[in-house]
Structure formats: structure tokens, C-alpha cells
Amino acid sequence: IAGITQAPTSQILAAGRRMTLRCTQDMRHNAMYWYRQDLGLGLRLIHYSNTAGTTGKGEVPDGYSVSRANTDDFPLTLASAVPSQTSVYFCASSVDGNTEAFFGQGTRLTVV
Amino acid sequence: GNSVTQMEGPVTLSEEAFLTINCTYTATGYPSLFWYVQYPGEGLQLLLKATKADDKGSNKGFEATYRKETTSFHLEKGSVQVSDSAVYFCALRTGSARQLTFGSGTQLTVLP
Numbered sequence: 001i002a003g004i005t006q007a008p009t010s011q012i013l014a015a016g017r018r019m020t021l022r023c024t025q026d027m028r029h030n031a032m033y034w035y036r037q038d039l040g041l042g043l044r045l046i047h048y049s050n051t052a053g054t055t056g057k058g059e060v061p062d063g064y065s066v067s068r069a070n071t072d073d074f075p076l077t078l079a080s081a082v083p084s085q086t087s088v089y090f091c092a093s094s095v096d097g098n099t100e101a102f103f104g105q106g107t108r109l110t111v112v
Numbered sequence: 113g114n115s116v117t118q119m120e121g122p123v124t125l126s127e128e129a130f131l132t133i134n135c136t137y138t139a140t141g142y143p144s145l146f147w148y149v150q151y152p153g154e155g156l157q158l159l160l161k162a163t164k165a166d167d168k169g170s171n172k173g174f175e176a177t178y179r180k181e182t183t184s185f186h187l188e189k190g191s192v193q194v195s196d197s198a199v200y201f202c203a204l205r206t207g208s209a210r211q212l213t214f215g216s217g218t219q220l221t222v223l224p
Contacts (some may be wrong), residue, residue: 033211042118043156043200043215050210058211073157092212098205099203100146101212103155 003027006091012110013081021076021107023091031094032074033058033101034066036087043090049073049074050096081111114139118202118215125192125222133187133218135176135202143171143204145178146212147186150199159187159200192222 007022025032030051035043035058036090045058049068063085065077076086088108092101119134137143144163148156160169165180174189185202202215 031210035214040216042116042214043212044214045211057209098144098162098210100158103148103157105155110192 002061004091004093004102006089006107007102008107009105010108010110012112013078015111016080018082019078020111021078021089021091021109023074023076023104024072025074025091026072027060027093027095027102028071029093029102030071031101032068033092033094034064034074034076035090035092036060036086037051037090037106046076047090060061081109083111085109086111114143114204114206114213116202116204116213116215117202118218120218122219122221125220127194127222127224128191129222131187131189131192131196131220133200133202133220134190135185135187135215137183137185137202137204139183139206139213141206142213143206145176146203146205147174147176147187147212148201148203149199150217152198156201192220194222194224197221197222 003105004025030059033048034046049055050094091104115138146161147159149159160171162169162178168177199217203212
């Protein structure tokens with residue numbers, strides 16, 4: 001079934017540890033995005049990539065990094081996790097920057 | 113910059129009641145407007161969209177009209193069902209920013 005796959009589904013992480021959230025899409029979409037969802041704040045964009053080989057910073061990029069080595073994969077890395085990064089993380093993709101976005105199921109991350 | 117303001121929730125209705133969730137926006141240029149729905153434990157799904165002024169988006173009995181004069185995109189449904197219980201997000205995208213900007217979300221609970 002075509003779509004976006006995120007892994008892991010959930011994770012408890014010790015503060016200071018490094019963590020990579022994985023995101024893979026098989027729709028050959030050019031654009032991909034990482035959002036975090038926090039109660040009362042909606043979804044906020046962390047990083048985005050309009051096409052393979054390029055990335056950009058969103059609204060809340062600090063403490064996160066991304067790479068886009070190919071069209072399908074867009075991993076999000078927390079270099080040294082902090083409790084304020086406890087959140088639900090959603091990966092999304094779209095054909096381009098002007099069309100609807102499709103979302104993954106999310107990764108629930110708890111930093112303790 | 114771009115911003116989306118949604119009616120604060122939570123909203124609780126009885127089955128078959130009329131639903132309105134207000135959404136207003138601030139944007140540079142001429143945005144496309146979206147409503148996304150998030151069912152419990154799932155990612156976001158596109159519910160409907162409108163790409164220019166006076167367009168009406170509709171899906172599953174939900175409707176929203178793009179009102180440029182009032183910068184609004186209110187979501188309505190004439191008769192809600194228990195299965196409509198979810199979180200609803202209003203969002204916009206402009207050609208220059210290309211990324212989605214979300215409102216804070218409105219939790220809807222429909223009681224039988």
C-alpha cells in the first residue's frame with residue numbers, strides 16, 4: 001500500500017542521547033516535511049525538503065537536523081535529546097509545494 | 113507572516129447536531145486553504161480544500177467556503193455523527209512559503 005511509513009511508532013529516550021526518526025515514502029513525492037505536534041500549539045514545521053538533495057529550516061528547527069539523500073527517505077535526527085523535545089512527530093510529503101500533503105502515522109517520543 | 117486562528121475547543125455535540133468550526137487566517141499573497149482531520153491515534157488526513165476565493169470545498173458532508181473578504185474558511189456539517197469525533201485542523205499554504213501553516217486544532221466529540 002502506497003504511503004508514508006514512520007519508525008519507530010513510539011520511543012522513550014534518555015536525555016542527552018542521539019536519536020533518528022525514520023520516514024520513507026513510496027509515492028515519489030518531491031517535497032517532504034517534519035512537524036511536531038504539541039497540545040494547544042497545533043503542528044509546527046521543523047524542517048522541510050522541496051526536492052532530493054535540498055533541505056530548509058521551518059519554524060522550530062533548533063536541536064534537529066535532517067538529510068535528503070534520495071527521494072524516498074527523510075530522516076530526522078536529534079543530536080542530544082532534551083525533555084522539551086517530548087512530542088508527537090509527523091512526517092509528511094507532497095507532490096510539490098503547492099499540492100496537498102500526506103501524513104504518516106506519527107512517532108510518539110518521550111525524553112526523560 | 114502567515115498564521116491561522118481556529119475556534120478553541122473542545123466542542124461537544126449530540127448526534128445530528130449542526131457543526132461550525134471557525135477558522136480565520138492571515139497570509140501574504142493568495143493562499144490555498146485546507147481542513148485536515150485527525151482521528152484518535154492516527155496521522156492527519158486531508159478533509160477538503162479550496163484554492164481560490166469563493167471556492168467551496170466539500171467531502172463526507174463537510175463544507176467550507178473560501179471567503180477572501182473576511183479571510184475565513186469556516187468548517188460546517190449539517191448533521192454530525194459519532195464517527196466524526198476527531199481533531200480538526202485548519203491550514204493554509206501560499207506559493208511563496210510552500211509549507212503548510214496549521215491552526216492549533218479543535219477537538220470535536222459527538223455523543224450518541
